[in-house]
Amino acid sequence: xxxxxxxxxxxxxxxxxxxxxxxxxDMDHENMFWYRQDPGLGLRLIYFxxxxxxxxxxxxxxxxxxxxxxxxxxxxxxxxxxxxxxxMYLCASSFASGSGETQYFGPGTRLLVL
Amino acid sequence: GNSVTQMEGPVTLSExxxxxxxxxxxxxxxxxxxxxxxxxxxxxxxLLKATKADDKGSNKGFEATYRKxxxxxxxxxxxxxxxxxxxxxxxxxxxxxxxxxxxxGTRLAVRP
Numbered sequence: 001x002x003x004x005x006x007x008x009x010x011x012x013x014x015x016x017x018x019x020x021x022x023x024x025x026d027m028d029h030e031n032m033f034w035y036r037q038d039p040g041l042g043l044r045l046i047y048f049x050x051x052x053x054x055x056x057x058x059x060x061x062x063x064x065x066x067x068x069x070x071x072x073x074x075x076x077x078x079x080x081x082x083x084x085x086x087x088m089y090l091c092a093s094s095f096a097s098g099s100g101e102t103q104y105f106g107p108g109t110r111l112l113v114l
Numbered sequence: 115g116n117s118v119t120q121m122e123g124p125v126t127l128s129e130x131x132x133x134x135x136x137x138x139x140x141x142x143x144x145x146x147x148x149x150x151x152x153x154x155x156x157x158x159x160x161l162l163k164a165t166k167a168d169d170k171g172s173n174k175g176f177e178a179t180y181r182k183x184x185x186x187x188x189x190x191x192x193x194x195x196x197x198x199x200x201x202x203x204x205x206x207x208x209x210x211x212x213x214x215x216x217x218x219g220t221r222l223a224v225r226p
Contacts, residue, residue, distance in 0.1 A: 050212070058213075
């Protein structure tokens, strides 16, 4: 079975802190994704990576950056956390086909920024 | 680009009731269509999918048929259980490549 793990289930940070969220997948997937999930807004794509060191902005990249130094690991970085970044963050991975493969999700990290 | 629209929730049903959650799509061609489920406190997991028009996806008693005539992919289950209480998301590939675009989700609550 595909396994996607996220470094924390719950995080509490203070405004202005730098925050790292880590995601690891064990299925040798080319693609990895970071989403945030907010009530009434569904899932919104923050960043997408289709290969090591390759990244593409999603719908809401402002205030975030990402790093993919190894194929299995994709990190989301909040350079200076703000209260409006309080949310559920979901990581996902998939094979690359160019036509929309099944994405496999981690359990999510619920981040609270005070 | 491609998009999906799903019915607003929440949906509240009694156990053993029939479930329909509507999803319609707007797309160029016939992209794959997905239903994902998110149980409380968890990430999303694939429930079922259909990769071409007229396909039927099924899993755990849930079914959805890819209907190009009505551009729909409605999720159905004949008899829901309390354990089906979750949020359900319809999805399709976006404008290009491997990104998926998700609906806003429909919360289902099943009463004993």
